[in-house]
Amino acid sequence: MTARRISPLQGPGVGASPEKAVQAEALQPMTPRGVQGGEGERVPVATPARIAPLPNLPLFHKLAGRKVVVAGGSQGAVWKSELVAAAGANVVVLAGSDIAARLYDDVAAHPASGTITVHARGWEPADLAGAALALADIADEAEALRFIAAAHEAGALVNIIDRTEHCDVTFGTIVNRAPVVVAISTEGGAPMLGQSIRARMESILPLGLSAWAKAAQSWRPLLKERVKSFQDRRRFWERFTERAWQNVDRAPTEADRDALFGGAAAAPRIGKVTLVGAGPGDPELLTLKAVRALQTADVILYDDLVGPDVLELARREARRVAVGKTGHGPSCSQRDICREIVALAKAGESVVRLKGGDPLIFGRATEEIDACRAAGVEVSIIPGISAAQGAAATLGISLTERLHARRLQLVTGHGADGKLPTDIEWAAIADPVTTTVIYMPRKTLAQFVERALAEGLDPATPAVAVASATRGDQEQVAGAVRDLPALAAGLRQGAPVTVIIGKVARERALAHADVLAFSKVSEAA
Structure with a gap:
């Protein structure tokens, strides 16, 4: 029994990915115990790290009921006080003047959670006692260093607004679908880029996710009580997640809970077909609903007019099937396409039929809709920007x-x-x-x-x-x-x-x- 050495640079074959190299290495025959040296010796090979280096470790800080000190009077300080209060903190603001204190009037009167207490005077070291977090907007270098020293003496983490070199922690851009929260950081180097990323994520994360995440929190204790097997609980959450994405436009109901806790595990999966308009070509013209359908599909049957940039938005695990229909050229027959989408849906797959432009304008949608309905398959339609609109x-x-x-x-x-x-x-x-x-x-x-x-x-x-x-x-x-x-x-x-x-x-x-x-x-x- 011999072992073949695989170079960490070459891998199992030219062009192979690091993941495949690791898999191939694991499949090599092991050297018999006691064999040393020579061609039969298995030489250790370094495997890729599971994560690349991070500039900072992203953490979610529990602040409910804890003291947070905010020093300074600026719009940045006002926003930070509003943000930490939304996390349930008891915020103590030391504005530094009567004029600066008035900046906090609105947020102090109506915090999302927690409390905001505003003082017009400046900060003192004693104010930091018992604080979990200390925030300040201080331009003077010497005063900033004194604030940092006092905060550290009190055991608080520090954030100096717009002074990342003095920060223990920094604030990322947030997408809030509480209890689902996504934070984005650019290490303070490109805040506008972070805001742009947040805007894109806001557009593809429906507000309805919040209700499903809250339901997950409330159902978890009952799940642990009723379902003892880890594998069964995992299957429950897989079904929950699938149902959440399929019904993200509404809040979960008792019927959803009963279906998930009931015999849903043994029930066959029911597939569906969604006709999706891919627009005339520019992927940025896809509707939010179209992107959502692509990201939850099991199988995508797409036309030749659908470009790779549009398919790039689909779920990575989704199977992609080209069913090209170009004018006056070789094409899949419409009968075969109808037969395929029905068969896939009946096998329990979530099928997206992706069509260029709008599927309802010269897209042969009627044949596919009729085929689904005749077979008892659920079918829905997501319109797209038409070629006429795009060209104009x-x-x-x-x-x-x-x-x-x-x-x-x-x-x-x-x-x-x-x-x-x-x-x-x-x-x-x-x-x-x-x-x-x-x-x-x-x-x-x-x-x-x-x-x-x-x-x-x-x-x-x-x-x-x-x-x-x-x-x-x-x-x-x-x-x-x-x-x-x-x-x-x-x-x-x-x-x-x-x-x-x-x-x-x-x-x-x-x-x-x-x-x-x-x-x-x-x-x-």
């Missing part, structure tokens, strides 16, 4: 105007047979006070324009063709509608195209007729 927004135009466009119509240039539909209402297309948006027009645009002109559409009507709307590689051409097919031929092959026809595009049509690249405002700035 990036062009900086409105799709309707009181004087020039009192009606908006969406038509497809791609029928079920791949050809221009035969039932288009051409009189409506020729209406001069209408905005027409054509979806999937790439192969049939010339035929569409020829027929529309023959039916009375003014050849000089402004028109724009947009490829890959809202994405970083967006392109567009604009001009009179009679010239649009020739102009659109210069757009990147394979890119999805949306066409807007009507007076709302007049400024774009007059500006330029060549292919123009699009840059997002944030990138240009």
Whole structure:
């Protein structure tokens, strides 16, 4: 029995991850006891640390009923006093003057929890006796050092506002879904970045999580009393978590509790299907509800028009299945897609059917909804930003105007047979006070324009063709509608195209007729 040495740099194979290297090392045959040296000796290999170095250790400090001293009169000190009072602390403020003391009037009158007592005088060392935490907004270096020494003498941790070099503890940016609390720290180096991260987390953590977390606290003692096995309790919390995310828009009820404590463990898992609009391409245009669905999905069936940046927002463990449907190219049959989503849901999976744009606009949603309902599978819909909206927004135009466009119509240039539909209402297309948006027009645009002109559409009507709307590689051409097919031929092959026809595009049509690249405002700035 021999052992093969694995280099900590090379691992089990070129390009292997550290985790796989550790797993491969664990699977190597062990050297027989007593064998030393030579090729049969197993050489110890260093394994990666389970966590990278931390600048600070994040802790959650219990302050309920404890004394906290705040010295100074500034908006920063006011906020810190309000924050620690929200954690239940009894805050003693030493403002330093009558004017500074008045800054605390509102927070002292209505603390979220705890108490706030304000004194106009300055701080003294005796004020720090019994304090768990001492906060101060002090500009003078010598006074700050005296405050720190007095606080340490009293056994209190210190935070000097905006002076991280003098702090035992610092305050992170907080996302509050109490009892769920998320704190974010940038080590004081980039507070605006921390606030930006908090804003993003605020957007994806629903307020309803708070009610479910409170229910978990209240149900925990009953769980310990009824369920003795650790594995059974773990399964309970797995089911609880799944139910919480599926019903995060409402508070838990007694029915939820009874279902979880009752025979839910033995009951088969019930799957569901959610049709989700991925928007036209820019992942920042996804709705909060769409992101939430992606982050709780077991399986995601997605179209070719859905970019990798959108899929990056999905739960890591979710299976991703490409069911590409691109116009005039190889595609999965709609029948197979319907069959697959129903089978997955019946197997207990939470299925997201992810579609470009809005799933209810030329997205073949009806077939999938009908298939789910016929099979008795729960189906729901999360709308998305449509290609029409995305294209118009990036062009900086409105799709309707009181004087020039009192009606908006969406038509497809791609029928079920791949050809221009035969039932288009051409009189409506020729209406001069209408905005027409054509979806999937790439192969049939010339035929569409020829027929529309023959039916009375003014050849000089402004028109724009947009490829890959809202994405970083967006392109567009604009001009009179009679010239649009020739102009659109210069757009990147394979890119999805949306066409807007009507007076709302007049400024774009007059500006330029060549292919123009699009840059997002944030990138240009």
